[in-house]
Amino acid sequence: MFIAFTPSRAFLQEEEDAAAPSASGNLRPAVCVWNKRLIHQLFGQRPACDVLVVATCPTSCALLQSLPGKTLLGAVLAPAVSLAGNSLAAAAGDPAPGDRVCCVYALGQPSKQQQQQQGEQQAEGAAAAAAGGGGVLLVCCQYPVVRERAAAWARSVLGQVSYGHAVFLGAMPAEQFRGQGDASQEEMVFSLLTRAARQQQPSTHPAPAPLLPTGTVVGGLPAALLSHCQYPVVRERAAAWARSVLGQVSYGHAVFLGAMPAEQFRGQGDASQEEMVFSLLTRAARQQQPSTHPAPAPLLPTGTVVGGLPAALLSHCQVRGQSAELLVLVEMVAEGRPALLEALAAALAAALTGRGAAAAAGALAGGAGLAAARRALGLSGGQGGTDVYA
Template identity: 30%
Template structure:
């Protein structure tokens, strides 16, 4: 006689999609939106918009004192639990700052929370072209090893750039220069995807002078120094992006242990 308690139940007569018909449909998530401390009817028109996505750039701007919080990008799927009232490096958020002391209005977007792939386009449109209409955009991203044509050594640092046609065209005119003058272009055959690519595409569609700077690796004192040098030499003249050696070493040790990409060939 079969044991009705321990016997494996027969397969369901319904397909999985049929079973889903009995469950109420999930409510769609609200769309992301920008929230400013001083709401204005007119869009902001900064001379330069910097969007920091890569870990080295986020670390550098976390330690920049001459900035004022003016707003945030709100993603409804990202909970606020665990974030402090005052912004800290550990917060999972996307804050918008105004850089104090710049000759012209310069905004910084510090994107420290994950953005899902289906949100890339709507977030890119929010940051570039709707409530913020910049003259120039600098996106700081990372080289993705799976999309790079060639071998990337974790012991060496690299930085490349991609530009919109408007930025490249202005750079070829007399009297106008590229934002990251002298930096090599991203190698042919390699690819950039994700939010950084969506932001650069938005700049291209709106004929905005946009530059995407990607660096490798994601963590380490050498790549932090390289990104710092690029920013101080070409973009933020006179801004102090340095930090105390003890704080920097502690941060880099933690991030290397937690997130450092290992070379899989060493373990095959």
């Protein structure tokens, strides 16, 4: 968890007033320009890969540009980034280090020269075979993306590509580092992983670099890219997302399923030792709660704060007088992960039964559904597979 201390609002008021006229421009998305013929030939509808690698600093861009066997797929154009002054090589897909461009490559796909030599049919067959294995896509961003535009850039680019795992390469100034060591005397490389990456990390393949020390703050484009993967609906957009989705559906009662980190929990118990699932209900849900069916889980203890999309969904229903409840599980270390999944399933089944959806509750009671959920989380059986939290 990263904590930043903000000065008083009086100190920042002049800066905010000065930034107001340009604020809307920071939301303008980046534009991905693709070679449509090549995209269709290699992938079909849209670019797809097993691993997406995005370079955001000169060192990482130089590293990716040096890789042989790249096929240029397109480029990313960003607002307020001028192409003036770029070399002619930038348009050919092999830009100079100083060019302000962002190129997207497929690694290991047939080059145009190979396609011409092999003929159209052979080239398409080789491309289909290569695309079938997933492969790797490279994004080399050689222009700076200011912090205010980073989130919009990340949404635009990552939303254009289907990928199984993403690797972001970035840099940070030494004065922001809060760990042991001296960057002037040694090479220092660290890693940060999303929760999904930690869950899927094979035990035979540890993290490629030590975890970033606690207290170190990463900002700008690398942080925006990682945040996009960790939280597909960021806190600032959660309310708009809730309005858009819930406004399209007519419902009598809504059940939202969410999770919260253990450090935000303010009640009794230890999330590493027991399964902890709690509920929050809107006023309308409490009034309509059948006396024969109590709440499916204990009420969330006072002082515990739930944020993000789950809170936005529940708030949307609360202010409109709609019946809704939130089932939130407290996540920590993984010894109880399979049991936590079962506890959530039991609470959801109770909520559905209490609202007259017995058939759906019965589907949760079957062992096949839980077994499929365990497999999706990488858990073998009821005891295997654990999450590793740094």
